[in-house]
Amino acid sequence: MTSPAIAPATDPSPSTAARPRTESVHRRNARRTGSRYLWLFIVPAAAFYVFVVLIPSMQGVFFSFTDWNGLSADWSFVGIDNFVRLFEDPVSIKAIGNTFLYAILSTVFENLFGLLVALALHSRIKSRNVLRVLFFMPVVLLSVVIAYLWQYLFQVNNGAITQLLHAIGLADANPNWLGDPNLVVFSISVIVIWQFTGYTMVIYLAGLQGVPQEQLEAAAIDGAGPVQRFWYVVRPLLAPAITVNIMLSLIRGFMIFDQIWVTTGGGPADTSHSLSTLVYRTAFQFGELGRGTAIAVVLAVIVGILGFIQYRGLLRGGAK
Numbered sequence: 001m002t003s004p005a006i007a008p009a010t011d012p013s014p015s016t017a018a019r020p021r022t023e024s025v026h027r028r029n030a031r032r033t034g035s036r037y038l039w040l041f042i043v044p045a046a047a048f049y050v051f052v053v054l055i056p057s058m059q060g061v062f063f064s065f066t067d068w069n070g071l072s073a074d075w076s077f078v079g080i081d082n083f084v085r086l087f088e089d090p091v092s093i094k095a096i097g098n099t100f101l102y103a104i105l106s107t108v109f110e111n112l113f114g115l116l117v118a119l120a121l122h123s124r125i126k127s128r129n130v131l132r133v134l135f136f137m138p139v140v141l142l143s144v145v146i147a148y149l150w151q152y153l154f155q156v157n158n159g160a161i162t163q164l165l166h167a168i169g170l171a172d173a174n175p176n177w178l179g180d181p182n183l184v185v186f187s188i189s190v191i192v193i194w195q196f197t198g199y200t201m202v203i204y205l206a207g208l209q210g211v212p213q214e215q216l217e218a219a220a221i222d223g224a225g226p227v228q229r230f231w232y233v234v235r236p237l238l239a240p241a242i243t244v245n246i247m248l249s250l251i252r253g254f255m256i257f258d259q260i261w262v263t264t265g266g267g268p269a270d271t272s273h274s275l276s277t278l279v280y281r282t283a284f285q286f287g288e289l290g291r292g293t294a295i296a297v298v299l300a301v302i303v304g305i306l307g308f309i310q311y312r313g314l315l316r317g318g319a320k
Helices: 014-036 044-061 080-089 090-121 128-140 143-153 160-167 184-209 213-221 226-237 241-255 256-261 275-285 288-317
Strands: none
Touching: 044 288, 080 090, 080 288, 090 128, 090 184, 090 241, 090 275, 090 288, 128 184, 143 160, 143 184, 143 256, 184 241, 184 256, 213 226, 226 241, 241 288, 256 275, 275 288
């Protein structure tokens, strides 16, 4: 028997072999052409950002080296005199110290109380949803409204807080919460902490949702108590939420304005000013816009440096 002839393998024609390469080249060219025009979608937002943010910011930096009053067309270049005055003026130095104190107090206690409330409301209590709404409610209220509310609570003699002290047996207690230079910064910090604790609580609650229940149960079986379970299981998994909350609290603490201006206006005797209120007073009440923008530049640099440090910490935490 003769075996059937086997057809020899033939090489694909040049046109067939080149077709996949041609299609691949066409796809790459199409992608390049498409990506070449993607920047057109960025132009409207970029133009808005440039004209609304970048150009005014650069103008502010420029005028911080002048003596412009904000109204007159006449101004002169004064170099770094505005910055030198900032660090020589006792009121400005006090405002810088107050700004850091506001930021530190609000950051520490907002995160401490927010974490404690989040841990409590992450449990299975029946009213947890209602309590979450109640704790978050101050965040959505206007800061001016919150400041007026606490100004009433801090009233001397008839204030609710003073009456509470009298009710618990401190009959002689009658502190001037907003009029005593030794108390005013801490009193304003209480307002900020009360208002934004719910904000940190929500972020911590979101972080707690991502903690695997199996790990907590395994740690409990191994004999770990509540504190040990939090420290060795929950805390590492909450690291991104902690970093975000610290960054937001710090920036918010450095930018505090409404609560100070409504309750004290920077008093008594300029002892409660922050850099934000000092910018407003110097630029718009005293008409020294050049000096006011210099203070704003210093504040922006401080916030930018701290924000960058926190952002780098967040990236390192996410990489882990």
